[in-house]
Amino acid sequence: MDLHLHSSASFDCQVSPLEVARRCSQLGLSPVFLTDHDGIDGARSLVEAGTPAIVGEEILTSEGELIGLFLKERVPPRLSPEDTVAAIKDQGGLVYLEHPYDTTRRNLREEAIERIADRIDIVEIFNGRSQPEINRRAEELRSTLGVAAGAGSDAHTLREIGSVYIEMEAFDGAHDFLAKLRLGNIVTRGRAGGWPPGGY
Numbered sequence: 001m002d003l004h005l006h007s008s009a010s011f012d013c014q015v016s017p018l019e020v021a022r023r024c025s026q027l028g029l030s031p032v033f034l035t036d037h038d039g040i041d042g043a044r045s046l047v048e049a050g051t052p053a054i055v056g057e058e059i060l061t062s063e064g065e066l067i068g069l070f071l072k073e074r075v076p077p078r079l080s081p082e083d084t085v086a087a088i089k090d091q092g093g094l095v096y097l098e099h100p101y102d103t104t105r106r107n108l109r110e111e112a113i114e115r116i117a118d119r120i121d122i123v124e125i126f127n128g129r130s131q132p133e134i135n136r137r138a139e140e141l142r143s144t145l146g147v148a149a150g151a152g153s154d155a156h157t158l159r160e161i162g163s164v165y166i167e168m169e170a171f172d173g174a175h176d177f178l179a180k181l182r183l184g185n186i187v188t189r190g191r192a193g194g195w196p197p198g199g200y
Helices: 019-029 041-048 083-089 110-119 132-145 174-181
Strands: 032-037 053-061 063-068 094-097 122-125 148-151 166-167 186-189
Touching: 019 032, 019 041, 032 041, 032 063, 041 053, 053 083, 053 174, 063 166, 083 094, 083 110, 094 110, 094 174, 122 132, 132 148, 148 166, 148 174
Parallel strands: 032 053, 094 122, 122 148
Antiparallel strands: 053 063, 063 094, 166 186
16 A cells, blocks of 8 residues: 555646556555545545545645545645644544655644644655655654554656555554554665665
8 A cells, every 4th residue: 555645636746536546556556545735536536436545635734744544524724733633533534644854845843743743643654755864764753653654655646656655454444554554564666765675
């Protein structure tokens, strides 16, 4: 599973949700974790079409981005990090902190991470677009928080999909996913400096 994917439902991607799903299927990645910027229409369209998909959203808070997974409703952008987390949790979703420390992106500020630390479920320790040192720092944060490790390509093009993914058991719902994610294995295809080397 590639936990961080974008489609044309995001402002910065031209690939349709259906094309993303087809590419995931070709690579054996299922379900599709679609995490478009500030919206869930792309992910919903896949679910409505019968494609195995998890509804996610990369949400711009007032202090940087957070991902919500297993969402039922869109979370409005530009809320405080605390209110964003509450909106995710209120619908049974998981809080996924993506590309922390990557200052080339709209990463969540460190002060905000400290304030919501006890409500973070997953830290992305390998982002396919981040530099190795940034991914290593993310792993240090994950270890400090004692939460599950996530990984995703952060793909905005078809060729990026699956540059990093997680091998894990099939799951039933958010809580089962979180439990099994802790036993998963991160696999990379040599991008972003090969961290972690060959798997984690």
